[in-house]
Amino acid sequence: MRLCDLKRIVAEAQRAFSNATDPVTLENEKARFLGKTGKLTEFLKNLGKEPEPEVRKSEGARINVAKQQVKVALNMRRQELADDLMNQRLADDAVDVTLPGRCSGTGSLHPVMQTWERVEQIFHSIGFDIADGPEIETDWYNFTALNSPENHPARSMQDTFYLDAKDTQGRALLLRTHTSPMQVRYARMKKPPIKGIAPGRTYRVDNDSTHSPMFNQVEGLWIDKNISFADLKGVYTDFLKKFFERSDILVRFRPSYFPFTEPSAEIDMRFEHGRNAGRWLEISGSGQVHPNVLHNIGLDPHRYIGFAFGSGLERLTMLRYGVDDLRTFFENDLRFLRQFI
Incomplete structure (x- = not known):
């Protein structure tokens, strides 16, 4: 397992997330890298076959760093898609945000x-x-x-x-x-x-x-x-x-x-x-x-x-x-x- 391989997978995941145009596609891409059979998950599974404890420790740390980088990119894209959806709804409904809330109400004494x-x-x-x-x-x-x-x-x-x-x-x-x-x-x-x-x-x-x-x-x-x-x-x-x-x-x-x-x-x-x-x-x-x-x-x-x-x-x-x-x-x-x- 080489460090360049992990960097390549992180870059590939970042591109895939960036190209996802809707939440469903984004979650499918997440599974490709972080799912049970995802690329980074396979790295962890293969790491168990390494006989040297020190090697397992160092390589495991690298894999975890790569997983964290992929998760950061995933969460950023999730937020971008949620913001885009909210902006679209606001534009479609032409909401006047200065109006009082529709569900607001006042209570009264029994x-x-x-x-x-x-x-x-x-x-x-x-x-x-x-x-x-x-x-x-x-x-x-x-x-x-x-x-x-x-x-x-x-x-x-x-x-x-x-x-x-x-x-x-x-x-x-x-x-x-x-x-x-x-x-x-x-x-x-x-x-x-x-x-x-x-x-x-x-x-x-x-x-x-x-x-x-x-x-x-x-x-x-x-x-x-x-x-x-x-x-x-x-x-x-x-x-x-x-x-x-x-x-x-x-x-x-x-x-x-x-x-x-x-x-x-x-x-x-x-x-x-x-x-x-x-x-x-x-x-x-x-x-x-x-x-x-x-x-x-x-x-x-x-x-x-x-x-x-x-x-x-x-x-x-x-x-x-x-x-x-x-x-x-x-x-x-x-x-x-x-x-x-």
Whole structure:
């Protein structure tokens, strides 16, 4: 094997690549020199028959240098052909490169997130703080601290999403079933007056046209020395009128039961006009904070009193936009979602 032979093959490959006028021809020429039966590959195969190690080493180095030179020429020609093709396409299509991209588009907030932000803005405008808490909650915060001890009947439809884990104090962990644990978490970080809302994701075993296994809820809390049901009614009624941007809403408080409030009430509303005219629609649960919850917060129930409410953000969104099935919010159908841009 002579050095001049390698130089001749490199020069031949460079000419062949340069003469290739399309990618297919170029790849065929590549196979002629670098393929399994290519000329340089044959050199390497024959090198194995050389008995002298030093000769194999030196000749192998020369062959590798030649292969590298051939690859450089190949890649250069590939780039030239790609550039020629791009220039041809630009000339044929007469593309105006100053125009905006055809596939560009802008995203938008999900309708439930629009409601989330709207709720925050309304309550913040009347002095409520915005609080946030963990979605993986302890059994104590989610149930026990809210006056629902173990085996309490009010747990029957909710204590299902337990995780195979415990916190550092050995308390069971679960996906929170409401944002009500923030009644305790938020209030423990503040001194009265305590006034805030806590929006967030929650999880329950529900799945139909008005319920979902995962849904968003906003919890409201106001604790001070002289907070009454009248304050609750005034705050929530004013919120509904601002949220729905109409003054013809009637509100009623229907007696109910929640373990963390006493007395408790469901909040219903009715429109005087429009699609839901004359219908009472359940919109929220509410009540005055239970003395046991105040005690767990670390407050004296003989000195402090307050109210709490919990509203589903999907329910508010459905009523605001006239959506009949909650599940459509989670199906990712762009035809549905584009209506809210």
